[in-house]
Amino acid sequence: MRDRWITHWEPEDAQFWERSGRRIARRNLIFSIFAQHLGFSVWLMWSVVAVHLPAVGFPFSADQLLWIVAVPNLVGAFMRLPYTAAVAYFGGRTWTVVTAVVLLIPLALLIYCVTTPGTPYWMFLLAAATAGLGGGNFASSMANISYFYPERHKGSALGINAAGGNIGVAVVQVVIPLVIGIALLGAAQRPGLYLQNAATVYVVPVVAAAICAWLYMDDLAVVRARIGTQLSALRSKHTWVMSFLYIGTFGSFIGYSAAFPLLINTQFTGDGQYVSFLGPLIGSLARPVGGWMADRVGGAKVTAWTFLGMGCGTTGVLLSLAAKSFALFLVSFLALFVLSGIGNGSTYRMIPAIFLAEADGLVARGQTQAAAVIGLASAIGALGGFLIPRGFGMSITQTGSIISALLVFLAGYAVCLAVTWWFYLRSPAPSLTGV
Numbered sequence: 122m123r124d125r126w127i128t129h130w131e132p133e134d135a136q137f138w139e140r141s142g143r144r145i146a147r148r149n150l151i152f153s154i155f156a157q158h159l160g161f162s163v164w165l166m167w168s169v170v171a172v173h174l175p176a177v178g179f180p181f182s183a184d185q186l187l188w189i190v191a192v193p194n195l196v197g198a199f200m201r202l203p204y205t206a207a208v209a210y211f212g213g214r215t216w217t218v219v220t221a222v223v224l225l226i227p228l229a230l231l232i233y234c235v236t237t238p239g240t241p242y243w244m245f246l247l248a249a250a251t252a253g254l255g256g257g258n259f260a261s262s263m264a265n266i267s268y269f270y271p272e273r274h275k276g277s278a279l280g281i282n283a284a285g286g287n288i289g290v291a292v293v294q295v296v297i298p299l300v301i302g303i304a305l306l307g308a309a310q311r312p313g314l315y316l317q318n319a320a321t322v323y324v325v326p327v328v329a330a331a332i333c334a335w336l337y338m339d340d341l342a343v344v345r346a347r348i349g350t351q352l353s354a355l356r357s358k359h360t361w362v363m364s365f366l367y368i369g370t371f372g373s374f375i376g377y378s379a380a381f382p383l384l385i386n387t388q389f390t391g392d393g394q395y396v397s398f399l400g401p402l403i404g405s406l407a408r409p410v411g412g413w414m415a416d417r418v419g420g421a422k423v424t425a426w427t428f429l430g431m432g433c434g435t436t437g438v439l440l441s442l443a444a445k446s447f448a449l450f451l452v453s454f455l456a457l458f459v460l461s462g463i464g465n466g467s468t469y470r471m472i473p474a475i476f477l478a479e480a481d482g483l484v485a486r487g488q489t490q491a492a493a494v495i496g497l498a499s500a501i502g503a504l505g506g507f508l509i510p511r512g513f514g515m516s517i518t519q520t521g522s523i524i525s526a527l528l529v530f531l532a533g534y535a536v537c538l539a540v541t542w543w544f545y546l547r548s549p550a551p552s553l554t555g556v
Contacts, residue, residue: 208492280410
């Protein structure tokens with residue numbers, strides 16, 4: 122076991138960066154993506170498994186199933202706060218190992234629930250809640266990687282790191298439908314259906330992620346900070362503004378990802394598992410594009426256009442329901458996924474720029490506060506992953522349709538657009554530059 126603490130780290134120094142910084146940063150980024158990718162997969166695992174529960178003898182209603190896919194997002198949102206603080210206390214490498222190992226808990230509970238006849242509904246909710254542990258990985262990973270890269274590369278690096286994690290949602294929605302029809306371990310819940318495989322196939326990759334993080338990642342001494350320094354960011358209005366905007370971008374991405382398979386099944390005839398992965402896939406791939414665009418034209422401009430586009434996408438979904446057109450429904454939702462992915466990248470690029478500007482030249486303080494806000498914003502933003510499935514569930518229960526929920530979301534995007542303009546784009550220009 123080697124001491125992987127790095128005590129000297131100056132990525133803004135061009136010579137240091139070219140000599141050794143770039144190589145070290147890239148290595149940490151690669152294995153951070155690996156662990157975070159699996160965290161996202163475990164986090165959204167129930168979005169696919171829930172679709173099959175009624176077919177194997179668990180007669181849950183549509184609203185109950187949407188609770189199962191929503192609870193992991195609620196827990197994951199709250200877990201992001203301690204996960205972010207843990208990086209500053211334990212170090213990025215050490216905490217990545219811990220967060221990978223604990224993913225074995227939700228995997229074990231999922232296997233128990235689906236292989237035990239008569240498992241009560243509350244046990245499914247508990248098992249789904251532990252999947253929220255995977256949702257915490259994102260905050261600690263993003264906070265950690267933000268220290269490794271210089272300001273000029275931060276938007277792209279954070280976008281790539283986030284995309285690598287986000288794409289775990291798409292991968293799990295492809296992998297699970299493929300493996301649950303194969304006899305690997307245990308008995309089938311019905312002929313040709315082995316739901317326990319959804320968790321079984323992830324056990325070895327999770328263990329591998331923990332081992333790789335221990336062997337190949339590094340802890341940065343500059344990451345360590347007093348909790349007071351991190352909490353000082355809470356006094357800035359921009360902390361709460363950016364957290365709110367992130368509900369509109371990432372909250373939409375993760376909420377739609379969780380609900381999409383069930384939405385297809387409840388609104389249209391057919392099995393949503395076979396096309397639902399397309400949304401998270403293209404949304405994840407769009408995230409680094411958002412970071413890249415923000416690096417060049419400014420995160421606020423990209424974010425504003427994103428919210429405008431998401432309003433149009435939501436309108437398209439509403440029109441598809443009126444026309445009973447699955448093609449328009451699918452295209453409109455895919456547009457929402459792409460735009461939410463771009464917005465994820467642009468909003469995250471705004472945070473370091475805002476807090477470096479507010480730090481008045483105190484780079485270390487700005488970086489520490491930005492890392493803390495990244496964690497807080499990711500936690501608050503992830504609440505959208507709970508609110509959106511629950512919004513759909515309540516809308517279906519009360520009206521038999523998802524139209525009411527979509528109208529609320531449309532109004533939400535309009536508010537996000539107005540907030541972005543007011544704080545970062547209006548004239549006279551705000552006091553922040555480079556945002």
